Amino acid sequence: MDWERFAQQMASMARDLLAQDSVDATLARIAASATELVEGCDAAGILVVHDSKVETLTPTHQLVIDNDQLQQRLGEGPCFDAARSSQGERVFRIADLTNEHQRWPAYAPQAQALGVGSMMGFLLFTEDQDHGALNLYSRKPGAFTEASEMADWLLASHAAVAFSSARTHAQMEHALATRHVIGEAMGILMGARHLTEHEAFGVLRRYSQENNIKLREVARRICAEGSLS
Known part of the structure; x- marks a missing residue:
């Protein structure tokens, strides 16, 4: 060798x-x-x-x-x-x-x-x-x-x-991407429902918990469809 x-x-x-x-x-x-x-x-x-x-x-x-x-x-x-x-x-x-x-x-x-x-x-x-x-x-x-x-x-x-x-x-890239999509979803909710940042995040979190869907998936749905309905 x-x-x-x-x-x-x-x-x-x-x-x-x-x-x-x-x-x-x-x-x-x-x-x-x-x-x-x-x-x-x-x-x-x-x-x-x-x-x-x-x-x-x-x-x-x-x-x-x-x-x-x-x-x-x-x-x-x-x-x-x-x-x-x-x-x-x-x-x-x-x-x-x-x-x-x-x-x-x-x-x-x-x-x-x-x-x-x-x-x-x-x-x-x-x-x-x-x-x-x-x-x-x-x-x-x-x-x-x-x-x-x-x-x-x-x-x-x-x-x-x-x-x-x-x-x-x-993992860091994934975390940053998740943070970005959640922020974008919160912005959509704030504009559509006239919510504060804290209230928009509360909507995301409640929907995630009540439907047993990960928070990032809820955010992606909002970004893709414009709402949770």
Whole structure:
């Protein structure tokens, strides 16, 4: 492993990740970086588990989707276990699936049939009931070494920071957009009903509570239709 070259690639990747303009774009760049930077990696993706339901984000190959769906169908497998267990190890490396038939008797032989030889993963984030893991795949057994695991750990550590930053930015943009649409809706009510700012907000809040509709959705309806009727 040429660690000097790898360090240069990581620095470039870190800048690239921070330059992405959305959470989805950031996640896609993370997965692509895994195939570019980690020796032996043929495919990568991010698996999110919520209440035992899985979602595959930004897969670089159909193999990633097929493997995630297999784990959900069987309810077992290394990526599935790592993503749904916040108390599990943050990093796992499966050198050869042939040796894992006892650990995952249903999953291991079927994953091999899909073309998975070895795997590696890193717990990327946990939030409420959601757990996400960056997973790497090779078609060859023994493709991932200790050096590969270290490279994956470094990549995933940068990825976790970039993902957190992208998500925070997206949440701020969403909050600003929500504030804007609520302000616009209040202005419409104030003009149509001759209300004060406080009274207009009270109308929005009451309608939201009485109809069990989020405040921003009430505001959007007013902006689109001009009224609540």
